[in-house]
Amino acid sequence: MTSTGTTGHGLEFLEAPARPSAAADAAQRFREAFGAEPAGVWSAPGRVNLIGEHVDYTGGLALPLALPHRTFVALAPRTDGTVRVRSAQEASGWDGSLADVGPGRPDGWAAYVAGVPWAMAQVDGAPFSGADVLSGGFDVLVDGHVPLGSGLSSSAALECAVAVALADLAGVDLRDPRASDAVRARLAEACVRAENDVAGAPTGGMDQAASLRCHEGAGILLDCRDGTVRHVPLDLAAAGLALLVVDTRASHSHSGGEYGQRRASLEAACAALGVPDMRAVDPAGLDAALAELPDDVTRARVRHAVTEIDRVRRAAALLAEGREREIAGLLDASHESLRHDYEVSSVELDLVVDTARSAGALGARMTGGGFGGSAIALVEIDAVRSVAAEIGIAFAAQGLRAPQFLPALPSAGAARDL
CATH class of the missing domain: 3.30.70.890 (GHMP kinase, C-terminal domain)
Known part of the structure; x- marks a missing residue:
């Protein structure tokens, strides 16, 4: 779990867990939830925006950076079109059919998971288009370490973690963030559509771009007109x-x-x-x-x-x-x-x-x-x-x-x- 440290002054500093241990925890929670092994564990960060607020949806510029706090998903593909979602933070899960996912369906937080394969399937010409995993369904365990409701993009972190998991299982090589940036831009496009159309949240694309396309030690100058990014060194x-x-x-x-x-x-x-x-x-x-x-x-x-x-x-x-x-x-x-x-x-x-x-x-x-x-x-x-x-x-x-x-x-x- 995320480490919350209280100092002698009574201040709470929320430290991000080490990624290897957090990934291992997510895999173990998957085993406990589904009685099987996950195909892998993937994660995506929350973000904080240095400057450029409420302009991503009107052709603006923004300068976000990714946080060390991440959402982890342990996931295994299925072949029957079913999605089963469980969470380390939520008592209730969600089971449903991908055939029933679409604008406004499902409701609640599961929309940020189930909406991703639906939206990825709408992105023409991407290397993940038509992949079996987008129609076959999956089991997923979500373990989030981005504070919920904090304005730090916990929803985008969830969407993007699911997106990279599905793209990876579709055979897309995302290991080099720089070489795969064009694909990451397409994944960000799909995640925005999932949030807008399925979850019904009219957000722009800054959060997803930051979660997918940031590099360590830098922020990104995001052009919200064409989705291009320029990495800005940020060594404060x-x-x-x-x-x-x-x-x-x-x-x-x-x-x-x-x-x-x-x-x-x-x-x-x-x-x-x-x-x-x-x-x-x-x-x-x-x-x-x-x-x-x-x-x-x-x-x-x-x-x-x-x-x-x-x-x-x-x-x-x-x-x-x-x-x-x-x-x-x-x-x-x-x-x-x-x-x-x-x-x-x-x-x-x-x-x-x-x-x-x-x-x-x-x-x-x-x-x-x-x-x-x-x-x-x-x-x-x-x-x-x-x-x-x-x-x-x-x-x-x-x-x-x-x-x-x-x-x-x-x-x-x-x-x-x-």
Whole structure:
């Protein structure tokens, strides 16, 4: 299981388990659940987004990194079209037929598993298209170590772990992340479709791209128009810095109506402006574009999207030049935009950001879809504990559940473990 360490200051730091032991645990749980051997164990990471929020579904740019915290799946193929899903975290499983899987079916968390082979089968021309494992079914045991509802993409980690397992069993070689990146991009496409169509969550593609395509020691600059990525070295420790992730434990859900409303608002604005997406709006001409929109709410949503895309460009340029400290102001501006223009923050997220700044963080922002979940703070490496302690004190003073802290170490994408 994931290791939760409590320091002398009463702070909870959630450490990721070692991959070999976690994979062995998942295999053993599979044996206990199904009375048979798995064909293997695969895993995929959660992600934290450094900057570029709520723009992946409107042609934007994002700069996520994969976390060391991963979801493991032990899986064995079947030949009768049945899928049986069990979880180390959920008491109830799911049994069903692949023939019955489709938009809106099944419901609940099993959709993030059963939807993947359905979606992979829709991807024409991919090397896994038509593979027997996509129609034959499978047994799978899920063991997740990405905090649920934390805004760290536990759902994408689950989808992507299943996707690499099925692709591997279809004979696709994914061992070299760089050589297999084109296939990983197709798998990400399938996972997005599974989440959108089967699970009914209107998310963009950033989470799946990060989970499948990140490399250790780097983030990715994701172009959400064409799905291309550029790996951006991210060695904050060399600059004397750390990225502290704070899980507020105020749970959120991407399938809620608020998320869909934001996406629909941008789509309507694109239609009103006659542009394909928000990336087509030049930041220099933003005021003129806003004047063409019908109401203040739509103007605020558009202002966030256009300025956020510009912030990602600037952050990537600074990181490429080794000017890591200078991204702090961009993180702050991103949060203010998400708080006031996009209105997806929460009491807990604002408390983390405000407290971290007052405790000496260089910059801080919410990360993920919002309405709860997690925030990040860019801090001096020797100030991690003191900043975390101040956040813990602030939560206690407000009578809120104690937050949990995670190390954000840029990690590798989805792969086979056993």
